Amino acid sequence: MSFRIISLASALLLSTAASALAQTCTPKVADSELVKPGTLVMSTNPTLPPLQFVDSTGELKGMRVELGKEIAKRLCLKPEYIRIEFSAMIPGLQAGRWDMINTGIFFTPERAAVMQMIPYEDQAISVSVATSNKAVKTKEDLDGMRIGVEIGGFEETKTRALDKELKDAGKKGLIIQTFDNFALAYQALRAGQVEGVVSIDGVAKEYDARGDFRRAVSGLYPAPVAVAFKSAPLADAVSAVFQEMKADGSLGKLFETYGMPMVAGDYSVKGPKR
Template identity: 70%
Template sequence: MKRSMLPVALAAIVLTSGSAAFAASCSPKVPDTELIKPGTLTMSTNPTLPPLQFVDSSGDLKGMRIEMGTEIAKRLCLDPEYIRIEFSAMIPGLQGRRWDMINTGIFFTEERAKIMQMVPYEEQAISISVAPDSSVKIASKDDLAGKTLGVEIGGFEENKARQLDKELQGAGKAGVTVRTFDNFTLAFQALRAGQVDGVVTIDAVAKEYDTRGDFKRVLSGLYPASVAVAFQSPKLADAVASVMNDMKADGSMKALFDKYGLNVPAAAYAVKGPGR
């Protein structure tokens, strides 16, 4: 079974780092009062987006965002802990203090920044993927008129798929039918089974699948926007932003992004959220 097709459990799964405890070698830079578990940075992720976050054939979490989160925890002298959960539960879980940090590539929006602290750190855009043997010619958004598109429920991608539907109908064309799934693994499984015409996901993921030959990327660069990590605690958000700026200054952020074909934004990382 390919790593991208590994099933994702609907219930939360806690995964801790396999390395030695970071907190044992230095003093935590965030007080326990700002954490749900003393000495631990608890992060939520939905690992269905290779190469940024996924589960490999051994069941281990891998990807750019996992590496970044682990390094952030290390520099804060905290132990990294990941809770694997569907995207739709991310914001309610953060508000309910089930985790300290959303580390799943959540897109930044002004509406989200009204209810939580966000640190934009990565630029992404939307792609459309089709089956590898598809003969349908899709060269522009107009060519999606009348198609059925699969997408993970509750995220930026679903919002943009519905925006695309409105744009097409506003231009007098047939819209798109949007089918939502609990996660992107299920959306791509539906595409493989011929249940949808395409899947709406982010550029990095669609490129990865295209490179592997799993699915063909036909459109990319749609609706560009910033991706962020998110928090309830302002103090924790400030501490993470400071660490991320240190990583940018010493070149480790660029090295990580280069490894995955991403660009580091020129501006300093800054927290945006209530009271900012």
């Protein structure tokens, strides 16, 4: 089911329920573990429809935005989002600017060595091209192309891995151009400044469904996506929320609504030794 047909009535009902709950329940996380008392401050880069984006009224929307609000509600906290580029996410978390990275950060052992992470979503990488480009069907067809990608993330790392893979096979490789966010990368594709954009499957699928760009290659380098924390007690509390949401069916319903794949794991925290 497309995210576009989620009813306004359901959204208003969720908002009303969250407000009522915030007034009647006791926060499940101590203020000492939070940036702001009684508040779950989350960072997001809202350039990835349908997962996180800004609608025509300037409001944050998307699956991950809804998920963050539901997590805050179940912890009896007020949700607050900070919109920021991905490259600032991990330094900002470590500096205590927000409690939780909720932008679809790919899980890697290296990242789990420096922060608490909960894998919750399965994703892979896709390459979008112009709708008129029917020639690209495999990653080998990308050889010699100028490819745009957001700077500093898993996607850039894997784009450079693909470049090396092509060159090791005796090919030209990729011409990689980095952007501050995915929105800028897709704007460059629309303007013909790059020939392709590397993003995650869910985003490329959405743009393809809209008829904006063709998802030419998909399913590359599959890996789990996570939320991340500095505070171990907060991470434990959110892990319990994920398990609760899975048990009552609300997590599966949210993923089904947006057509996104859930991880097969138990939503346990993976991070530095405590």
